[in-house]
Amino acid sequence: MLATLREVAGAKAADLVTVVPDPAVEAVVGSWPAVLDDRRAADLRRIPDASFESVVGDCAPITLGVESIARSDE
Structure with missing residues (x-):
């Protein structure tokens, strides 16, 4: 995920x-199932994100407080 960011x-x-590492977070995340059944979401016509890259591209500007990401390593 960090590499994608x-x-x-x-x-x-x-x-x-x-x-x-945070043991409390690891305990919560570790309790999640490895595979999810997304049939109900599909029945509700919820469209999955195309990729993790698209999620970062959508969320990073909001988190960083900018209109869009103009990638800069400066």
Whole structure:
């Protein structure tokens, strides 16, 4: 995920992330199923994201407080 952020939004955005193990978060995420049944979402005509890159591209500008991502590693 961090590599995708770096690829889509650039080093400045990716360098804001600090990776620190958190046992509480690991316990929650570790309890999630490895495979999800998305048939109900499909029945509701919920369209899945095309890729993780598209999610980052959609969310990063909002998170970074900008109109869009103009990738810059400066």
